[in-house]
Amino acid sequence: MLKNDNNIDLQSKANQLRLDVVQMVHRAKDGHPGPALSIADIIAVLYFKELKIDANNPQWEDRDRFILSKGHACTVLYAALARSGFFSIDECRGLRSLGSMLQGHPDMNKTPGIDMTSGSLGNGLSLGVGIALAAKYRKKSYTTYVVMGDGEIQEGIVWEAAMCASKYQLNNLILFIDSNGWQSGDSIEQVSGLLPILPKWQAFNWHCQTIDGHDFTQIINAIDQAKKSPQPSVIIADTVKGKGLAYMENDNSWHKRVPDDEQLTIALKTLGGDVNE
Amino acid sequence: MSNYKGTREAFSQALIDLAQEDDRFVFVSADSLKAMRATAFAEKFPDRYIEVGIAEQNAVAVAAGLASCGLIPYVGTYGGFITMRACEQLRTFVAYPGLHVNFIGINGGVFGGEREGVTHQFFEDLGIVRSIPGITVVAPADAHQVYQAVKAISKIDGPVYLRAGSGREHVVYDQETPFELGKIRVLGKYGNHAALFANGFILYRAIEAAKRLNEQGIQVTLVDVHTLKPIDVEGITAILQDCGAAVTVEDHNIIGGLGDAISKVSTEHCPVRIERVGLQDIFPSSGPAEEVADYYGMSVNHIVDAVKKVLQRK
Numbered sequence: 001m002l003k004n005d006n007n008i009d010l011q012s013k014a015n016q017l018r019l020d021v022v023q024m025v026h027r028a029k030d031g032h033p034g035p036a037l038s039i040a041d042i043i044a045v046l047y048f049k050e051l052k053i054d055a056n057n058p059q060w061e062d063r064d065r066f067i068l069s070k071g072h073a074c075t076v077l078y079a080a081l082a083r084s085g086f087f088s089i090d091e092c093r094g095l096r097s098l099g100s101m102l103q104g105h106p107d108m109n110k111t112p113g114i115d116m117t118s119g120s121l122g123n124g125l126s127l128g129v130g131i132a133l134a135a136k137y138r139k140k141s142y143t144t145y146v147v148m149g150d151g152e153i154q155e156g157i158v159w160e161a162a163m164c165a166s167k168y169q170l171n172n173l174i175l176f177i178d179s180n181g182w183q184s185g186d187s188i189e190q191v192s193g194l195l196p197i198l199p200k201w202q203a204f205n206w207h208c209q210t211i212d213g214h215d216f217t218q219i220i221n222a223i224d225q226a227k228k229s230p231q232p233s234v235i236i237a238d239t240v241k242g243k244g245l246a247y248m249e250n251d252n253s254w255h256k257r258v259p260d261d262e263q264l265t266i267a268l269k270t271l272g273g274d275v276n277e
Numbered sequence: 278m279s280n281y282k283g284t285r286e287a288f289s290q291a292l293i294d295l296a297q298e299d300d301r302f303v304f305v306s307a308d309s310l311k312a313m314r315a316t317a318f319a320e321k322f323p324d325r326y327i328e329v330g331i332a333e334q335n336a337v338a339v340a341a342g343l344a345s346c347g348l349i350p351y352v353g354t355y356g357g358f359i360t361m362r363a364c365e366q367l368r369t370f371v372a373y374p375g376l377h378v379n380f381i382g383i384n385g386g387v388f389g390g391e392r393e394g395v396t397h398q399f400f401e402d403l404g405i406v407r408s409i410p411g412i413t414v415v416a417p418a419d420a421h422q423v424y425q426a427v428k429a430i431s432k433i434d435g436p437v438y439l440r441a442g443s444g445r446e447h448v449v450y451d452q453e454t455p456f457e458l459g460k461i462r463v464l465g466k467y468g469n470h471a472a473l474f475a476n477g478f479i480l481y482r483a484i485e486a487a488k489r490l491n492e493q494g495i496q497v498t499l500v501d502v503h504t505l506k507p508i509d510v511e512g513i514t515a516i517l518q519d520c521g522a523a524v525t526v527e528d529h530n531i532i533g534g535l536g537d538a539i540s541k542v543s544t545e546h547c548p549v550r551i552e553r554v555g556l557q558d559i560f561p562s563s564g565p566a567e568e569v570a571d572y573y574g575m576s577v578n579h580i581v582d583a584v585k586k587v588l589q590r591k
Contacts, residue, residue, distance in 0.1 A: 061347075108345070108374050116345060117374045120365060126335045127370060130342015137303070137324060138346065157366075160335035167330075 010216045013083070014044040018244045019271040020079035020092060026264045028095040030104075034254035036076035038180040038213070038239040039147055045219045046145060047080035055085035058112040064142045065115040065131050069124020070149035070178060071105035072256075078102050078111070086113035122155025124148055125175060129165050132173040132232075143227065147176045151183025154192050162204040165232040173232045174223065175206075178213065180241040182252045201234045213237025245270055283444030284478075285314040287420035288381050291427035292351055293318050296325060301349045302431070303327060307336040309354035312383065314444075333358045337366035337378070344376035349431065356382025356389070356440055357399030360406055368409045371436045375411055378437075379430050385416070385440040386528030387556065387573065388478050391566040400556050404533015406438040407506050413437040414506040416535075417456065418480040419449045422503060425456035433458070440477060445566060447481035459504045461512040468496020471584050471591070472516045474539050475526035476502045479575060483526045486580035497524075497584060508538050510546060517547040522591040524552045524583045528575065531555040550590045552583040 017040045025031035047053075052064045068077050075095065082089045087101065094100030101110045105119025116127050128146040135142055152158070165173055177197065185191050201208045207229035211218040219237070226233030241255070242248025245267055259267065281287040296302045296318065303325040304310075304318055310328065319326035327343075329336045333354060340350035352359065359367065359382050371378045382402055384390050390397030406414050413433060417426045423441050430437040449464075464480075465487055475483035480501055487499045498520055502508070517523060523543065527535040536553030543549055554575055561573050570576065 116342070117370060120369050123334075123338050123366060123370060126338030126366070127342045127345075129335070130339035130344075131346055132342075133327060133339065134343050134346035134348055137348070157332075157334040157338065160329065160332035161338070164329045164332070164335055164339065168327075 008048050010041070010044050010048060013048045014040045015244070015271040016083060017044055017076050017079045019267060020082070020089070021075040022245070022259055022264060022267040024075045024078070024092050024095045026259050027093060028097070029258050030096050031075055031258070032072040032256045033075070033259065034242040034248055034252070035070060035149065036073040037243050037245065037248060038241045039073055039178045040076050040244065041214045041216060042147065042176055042178070042219055042237060043076050043080050045216060045223070047084050049220065050223055051145070052142065053084070053113070055113070058086060062140060062142055065128070065144040067116045067118055067124045067128050067144070067146045068106055069118055069146055070121065070152055071119025074106045074119070077106060081111070081113040084113070121149070121152035122157045125158055125161035125165070128173055128175070129161050129170060132165070132170040133168060135172050136168070136170070142172070144173050145176070146173070147178060149183070150177055150179040150181065150188055150194070150197060151191070153177065153197070154194055159204070162201065162206065166205040169230060170232040171230050174226045175232070175234045177234060177236045178239050179236050180239045182241045182255065184255050186252070197236055205231060207231040207233040208236070209233070210236045210238065213239035214243055281420055281424065284417070284420050284423040284441040284446055285312070285383055285444055287424040288353065288427050288441055289314045289318055291424045293321060295428060295431050296322050301347065303343060303348050303350050305329065305336050305340045305343070305350050305352045307331060307333045307354045307358065312355070313353040313381065315353065333363040334366050337363040338370055340378045341366070341370040341374070341376050344371070344378050345374070349377055349379070351379045351381060353381035353383065355397065355399065356385045356402040360399070360402040360438070364405060367436070372409045372411050375435050377434055380436070380438045381427070381441055382438060383441045384443045386477065386479070387561050387569045388445065388528050388566045389443040391569045392563055394563040395560050398561055400528070400530045401533060403440060403505060403529050404537070407533060407538070411435055412506065413458070413504070415458070415504050416440040416477040417503050418477060418501060419446045421448070421450045421452050421454065422456050426458070426503070429456055429458045442478045446478040449481050449484065456503070459507055459509060461509045462501040462503065463498060464501050465499040467491045467498070469498055469520045470495050471497045471587055472520040472523040473497045473499045473526065473580070473584065474502050474523060474535060475499070476505070476535050477528050479526055479528040479570070482575065482577050483580060485577045486584070489577065489581055490584055495584060495588065502535055502539070505535060505538050508542060510542055513539060513542045514546040517543055517549050522550045522587045524554060524580065524587055526580055527555040528570065529555055530558055532558055550587050552587045554580050554583050
């Protein structure tokens with residue numbers, strides 16, 4: 001279903017996703033809220049505006065594909081799928097529980113709307129390359145979107161995929177890099193020699209853009225520009241880890257941490273949602 | 278009738294034959310087109326030949342992406358580079374979602390990479406893939422069986438690892454011998470003093486050993502266990518019950534491959550004495566293939582001695 005409604009209140013949608021994330025992690029007593037909140041605005045744009053998907057037909061052959069390579073941020077994806085109608089929001093209560101459709105990381109065989117199993121970092125782009133190549137071969141017009149963390153592009157397979165996408169001129173492949181500057185252990189700068197990111201993608205002949213990953217207009221425009229490019233596109237989205245909750249923002253201890261009752265209450269007040277316990 | 282000379286050529290011919298019938302078959306290469314003898318495939322089906330370069334992890338993950346969209350990829354390169362370098366991609370993104378990707382690992386065993394040394398001798402591949410849930414594991418003995426096995430695995434739904442050779446395999450079967458996935462094949466039944474289980478390109482040595490033993494009055498039942506997983510429990514148990522002792526012969530570390538697989542069936546269904554001929558959990562050296570196999574305990578004499586040893590303990 002193509003979303004032509006330009007009046008969608010993306011900020012409200014993103015706030016809802018953020019609140020869902022905090023509630024899921026609080027309820028499960030486990031999960032990664034910081035990395036989920038940093039991509040909430042990108043996910044809101046994708047799921048409530050851009051993606052050609054049909055909640056009533058998750059396996060629709062012509063659907064756009066989405067791969068959350070940084071699978072540890074899956075709570076925000078689960079929230080988006082639930083809020084898009086792929087399954088009931090009640091399913092989110094089962095996050096990380098035995099027998100639940102919502103696994104600790106995305107699972108294409110258990111969760112409607114998940115196009116690719118993911119979570120082991122670095123692999124999402126290669127998987128997306130395969131899907132985008134299949135579209136070329138099958139002469140399908142769908143677009144494949146991948147979201148990776150800036151930390152995970154330290155994995156070597158990412159650059160194998162970058163090379164391959166460029167070789168095959170996969171203009172139907174759009175990669176978001178969630179550039180929040182943090183990874184599990186510490187800042188990107190402290191842990192690795194990755195920076196600067198942009199010239200590396202330029203050197204691999206990708207169409208490159210850098211945007212504010214919390215500005216809906218910039219996200220939407222960047223996707224439009226990416227679709228016009230004859231090359232595979234990377235959108236380096238500068239983000240704030242834990243964005244939306246002051247106590248989480250840029251505090252890397254929230255990479256994997258459970259909000260207590262008081263912190264949940266603050267989230268409810270800040271994000272303006274309903275208690276969905 | 279199809280024309281090929283070694284296991285790699287047989288793979289290539291089978292893939293071409295498959296591709297002519299069904300446009301879902303694609304080949305993913307990690308700079309392995311020539312190694313796989315698949316140049317003719319690429320020429321006939323250029324849009325179905327995906328070359329990712331020397332990047333096996335990417336090759337396997339790309340194949341997962343292709344398979345998720347309904348295509349049926351064959352990924353072919355040296356077996357160790359699939360099962361070791363790209364092990365995680367194979368396990369997590371192909372096997373876990375249960376996608377149908379066919380992996381063809383060439384130059385398996387010390388026969389495959391003998392001159393290149395340990396970096397190119399892959400004798401853990403079958404053990405690695407056997408331990409991954411849901412993968413079909415096949416080790417055919419010669420080109421004719423590879424040709425048929427490549428076609429057989431095209432029809433199943435799920436991941437497959439097929440071990441092929443270097444092109445120097447001995448011919449064991451004629452072209453018409455059928456290949457039945459998941460079933461053992463009794464190659465020779467001289468008698469029931471002991472069972473001799475073998476697979477892969479070393480099978481010809483087991484055949485020679487069985488003949489030699491027969492000349493010495495020791496009559497074995499010789500069995501090809503080309504499908505290691507799922508293993509033919511019923512067929513193997515029946516042989517074990519009949520013979521009461523067994524020797525396994527494999528061009529693989531004795532840990533993780535055929536010897537372990539037969540031992541497991543025996544332990545659970547028919548406990549008998551078993552001797553395992555294969556690489557004895559050590560790193561081998563470079564050298565001519567036959568010499569390397571002889572030196573590391575996989576000669577015809579070693580097989581004969583193993584049968585005699587197991588009979589003494591029967």
